[in-house]
Amino acid sequence: MHYDTIVIGAGLAGLMAALARAERGERVLLLAKGHGTTHWTSGCIDLLDAGDDPLAAIGRLAAEQPEHPYALAGTVALEQGLERLRAACEAAGYPLAGSPGRNVRLPTALGALRPTCLLPATMVAGEARQLADGRPTLIAGFHELRDFFPPLIAANLRDQGLHAEAAYLGLPPVERSHEFGPMIFARLFERTDFRAAIGEQLATLVRRGGYARVGLPAVLGVRRATEVVRDLQARAGALVFEIPTLPTSVPGVRLFQALHDAFLAAGGRVQLGSFVLRGEGAAATLTVIISEAAAREQRHRALRFVLATGGVAGGGLRADHTGVLQETALGLPVRAPGGPSEWFAPRFLDEAGHPIFRAGIAVDDQLRPLDAAGRVAYHNVAVAGSAIAGCDPIREGCLEGVAIATGWKAGLL
């Protein structure tokens, strides 16, 4: 099979790029080792943790840091990408709320308030300004779910001036007796009998406590979350919202599925479980990539490639014990901040983050990889997402935004 484009990496950046190219009528293969960091994140779309208007802040950032991935991708790609993502989620019955010009704050599983920009409808009622309306909020969870603890969440919210209380719900009788992870709960919530039992308990609590809304762990269904939340609201007699749990992130899985389905609908092919070992090419043109799956090597040809394998977290960059950073799929040159002695700040939660995590592949404004001398390494390769140098997406609060902007841009080039 000969492809027009092969996208390496199935995180948000890879999915966006693959979708864009497939919708232009190309034959596209999405090749990845596993899932991306979507499964580790909140399932919201963070654009930038800088003030109330992230879009305006991104504009300023791009002017100040011309090598920042946002500057290279441009705001048009960001806005179009966000639109496409919204449409894909809408089509999956999982609408996103919010607007790129406004940050909102949502409670975390610690009860901190974190800024984000677009959020699933299932989280809307938990927005900080709504929580501050003076009416009481109930945070409820399950003893069996070890990834979400209502009392601490509620206490921290109270510390920030919000009226919140906590409760544990009884687990309705189910077949299993142990090991309740977020995905297991998500499937249970898709069952009507399970929801009925939970809804009944919530109704009692709401009646007694006069709660305006109930915050639950973000495990309220996988494919039908919006419906599940609506149903629970009706049963509880109060608004219901989700708060992200420890990974696995069910809202992250939903985003993945919405884009994955859209890509398949556009005729794309997905091959997971393949690890790209290397590429071959000549004259700055990549012709073949070689992947390994189940200990067998496989060669894949295409006219064009998108590298969206992520940064250190995604596995796209890897350091060895001698302090050398490598790009794992194609062996592209990595721009890193000095040697290991400069990689880390002494404080884990240092405001500025750790220099190592700004490492990545230097790219031009076509997102093509550059070598140390600033020459284009491959003309037919675009790099997208956290693999790009010059930004610490977690600290800057732009993980999803950068992935979408650069992913979509890689799909348009």
Add this chain to the structure above:
Amino acid sequence: MMQTLETDVLVVGGGATGAGCVRDLAMRGIRAVLVEKGDLTHGTTGRYHGLLHSGGRYVTKDPQSATECAHENVVLRRIMPHCLEDTSGFFVITPWDDPDYGDVFVANCRKTGVPVQEIPVAEALRREPALNPRISRVFEVPDAAADSFLATHSNALSAREHGALILTYHSVVDLLREGDRVVGAVVEDLRSGEHRPIRCAFVLNAAGAWAGKIAAMAGVTVTVIPGKGTMVAMNHRMVNTVINRCKLPADGDILVPIRTVAVIGTTDVHVPDPDVYGIEPDEIQFMLDEGEKLVPGFQHYRALRAWAGVRPLYKDQDVASDRDISRTYKLLDHEQRDGVAGLLSIVGGKWTTYRMMAQEAVDEIARKLGNTTPCRTHEELLPVPPTEAPGHQASATPRLMFWMGKPLADVEREHAYGDLICECELVTKARVQAAIDSGAANLDDVRRDVRMGMGPCQGGWCIYRTAALLFEQKQASGLTNANTNAALLHFLQERWKGLTPVLWGDQLRQARLDELIYVGLMGAHRLREHAEQGGGLVTDHPAVATEYVKA
């Protein structure tokens, strides 16, 4: 100041030695109080290599030490089987070692009473296939892996059962002297900041590398040179036997399998202060290189964490060079030595010889007090703390040596899968709760008690879970969310110190994923303004801060 506490003997230091002393005192019916500035094992005992020595390491350079180890090896196997894993030990001659030392080693083992037996290389390789096939000779000795957290807690539990009082997070800030006699100490309760006098007939200084600082409070000079050693834990038991290089003691020459990991160590660098030292990148590299000589491919295993401890090397007044410092221990009676009565120091030694050290110190104090009850610490089994087997009667727990499958078997017996707080180390909710109940002052104490957060995930999941459980359990007794936030932030930072030296490969990736969880998903850093020490926790006090400084 708070009301004065009265006792016969005040033991300073909650490491192996101090805990051993207080147990021995209490078992002889002597009233005793132990004060420790941090948690039990906060000092060197919590940062050592994990080896119950056979004595083999010392047969040539320090024969007395070898004999002491050989003696105590037998005793500790008898009294604390639940703290030991009977790994056995090999001394191997690699191509880098002097082949002639083999015969010297065997002869010296015989002289010092260290049981030894040469075994064929082929047999050693069959038992330990990962070993370097180019080794030329192998000698087997009765080494074992030892859990010093558990052992110290077991000693403390026994001491309490015999009526002793143990005060952790109590730091000695002054010794009380009346004329030529020490009559007590002033301790600061780090939880409340209050100072409290303790009056006693004897102060027993068992403060390890800090013993010089304690003695100085009574105007007595004790020179203890802190000898820093660095160790690296690898995420794989590539061997199940302790592997020693058969040569004179040097750096990076022992590999100890303990629980789920194998630990390579150590170095020996004299540092000016036991509270201020760093881990240098070249120490880590050296350790990996030496590991490679024992187990080819060593560098490719995942290094989980690095830590360092400081040896309490006692320098006698008549020793000229630091290099001639012996590894044996010494009991100093400051009445005879310096003309200051009421103060004794027990210094030097090893974890393996802690009980013997305690016995010698307590024999002397008992003699002075006119107490004639004989020592029984070598005969009486140690009790098992509740963190090991919550819900069980300590004495009803079967006395098995630790084995690799034990945590899993415990989990299966209790049907506790759904209750795992730390998946990497198979720590159940009940054990975390027991650790919290037993008075943990921060999450690092819980880690020490149950090994939560020490596996490959670096605490990604269990730090949040444990913090939340702490809050739920202690809320009623006054712990606030702000105290909990402080505990969480404190622990994230403590953990980071041990990680930075080994962050590459999968470990670096995991660190980044944990950053994604705590910064990205949880917004832990946003709770800094809502964090405050208190509620019975100690999360921010200079007395227990170990400063890792960058080289």
